[in-house]
Amino acid sequence: MTQTEAIFFDQPHRRFNLLTNEWIQVSPHRTNRPWQGKTENTSDDNKSHFDPDCYLCPGNPRAGGEVKNPEYASTFVFENDFSALFPGTPEEALSEKELLKAETEKGICRVVCFSPRHDLTLAEMSLEDIRMVVDVWADQYEDLGSKPWINYVQIFENKGEIMGCSNPHPHGQIWAQESIPEEPHKELIQQKRYYEKHGSTLLSDYLSLELDKNVRIVAENDHFVVMVPFWAFWPYETMVVSRRPFARFTDMTDDERDGLADIISRITIRYDNLFEISFPYTAGFHPAPTDGQPHKEWHFHMHFYPPLLRSANVKKFSVGYEMLANAQRDITAEYAAEILKNLSDLHYKKAQVPQG
Ligand SMILES: [Zn+2]
Numbered sequence: 001m002t003q004t005e006a007i008f009f010d011q012p013h014r015r016f017n018l019l020t021n022e023w024i025q026v027s028p029h030r031t032n033r034p035w036q037g038k039t040e041n042t043s044d045d046n047k048s049h050f051d052p053d054c055y056l057c058p059g060n061p062r063a064g065g066e067v068k069n070p071e072y073a074s075t076f077v078f079e080n081d082f083s084a085l086f087p088g089t090p091e092e093a094l095s096e097k098e099l100l101k102a103e104t105e106k107g108i109c110r111v112v113c114f115s116p117r118h119d120l121t122l123a124e125m126s127l128e129d130i131r132m133v134v135d136v137w138a139d140q141y142e143d144l145g146s147k148p149w150i151n152y153v154q155i156f157e158n159k160g161e162i163m164g165c166s167n168p169h170p171h172g173q174i175w176a177q178e179s180i181p182e183e184p185h186k187e188l189i190q191q192k193r194y195y196e197k198h199g200s201t202l203l204s205d206y207l208s209l210e211l212d213k214n215v216r217i218v219a220e221n222d223h224f225v226v227m228v229p230f231w232a233f234w235p236y237e238t239m240v241v242s243r244r245p246f247a248r249f250t251d252m253t254d255d256e257r258d259g260l261a262d263i264i265s266r267i268t269i270r271y272d273n274l275f276e277i278s279f280p281y282t283a284g285f286h287p288a289p290t291d292g293q294p295h296k297e298w299h300f301h302m303h304f305y306p307p308l309l310r311s312a313n314v315k316k317f318s319v320g321y322e323m324l325a326n327a328q329r330d331i332t333a334e335y336a337a338e339i340l341k342n343l344s345d346l347h348y349k350k351a352q353v354p355q356g
């Protein structure tokens with residue numbers, strides 16, 4: 001470690017998020033102490049394959065009760081019964097004295113069930129089954145993105161009660177809409193700026209630097225790398241980046257789709273192994289906007305934002321200083337990467353020796 005690196009290891013500092021053009025404050029001295037290890041298991045186990053009360057299980061009535069799910073055998077996509085956006089919203093804008101500004105927004109919201117099994121998560125699904133989910137995501141991106149009025153397709157998963165997700169059945173969501181939402185929009189500006197200056201994508205240059213340094217890399221395969229980004233905000237935040245710079249879900253080769261399934265499996269297993277619980281997170285993809293532009297600057301990637309801090313029960317709260325002043329974190333990205341890297345690729349439930 002150089003003298004400069006040593007300072008950033010234990011002194012309060014700010015880090016710059018290249019993708020969003022925002023600063024994050026880091027206070028490493030607050031948690032630079034030996035790893036305490038996992039705490040007690042929480043009682044998330046012992047779910048059954050099928051729950052008669054689950055509105056996502058095959059054959060069950062959906063929330064609202066009018067529609068029944070088909071007896072699906074792998075994945076299942078349907079229009080969200082409680083959509084936040086509708087395709088038929090009339091176009092209208094409001095502007096008053098440059099003080100009041102609003103515009104209507106059209107969109108389509110869908111739900112993607114990852115598996116008919118109520119008790120599984122991506123971390124426990126086979127690579128073949130995760131690959132089927134990858135194909136569904138790609139198909140949905142293509143189907144929704146090809147509508148001329150849809151300019152962004154946000155695919156995400158909200159997992160765990162702590163994240164406000166009420167149903168444990170493995171599923172994700174898709175919100176496709178007219179405008180490019182704030183997070184991808186910030187990334188669009190930053191990636192464009194970088195590409196115009198350097199002629200290469202921001203994330204391909206960043207990825208080679210990270211691979212070179214090898215202090216924040218968590219896992220990798222032939223097509224994808226997962227790392228704790230230098231500017232991570234959430235305690236165990238990670239980012240999955242494709243080795244080849246491409247922009248869209250639909251640009252992925254067959255092998256890359258397998259690679260994506262593999263890297264998702266590796267990171268979600270590590271997350272579960274961290275505290276030996278079904279690890280909560282919000283995760284999602286940032287593919288290029290579907291606005292008809294070439295997007296040579298865009299580099300396909302995925303974010304995992306988990307809220308847990310030092311144990312299964314300690315959640316990070318963004319309050320006080322963070323609400324009023326600046327995003328802040330305690331454990332450094334390097335420390336989090338080291339812990340995640342050293343966890344097993346084998347899910348803890350499968351590693352347990354049967355008793356008796
Ligand atoms: Zn279910």
Ligand SMILES: [Zn+2]
Nearest residue numbers: 187286301303
């Ligand atoms: Zn992103």
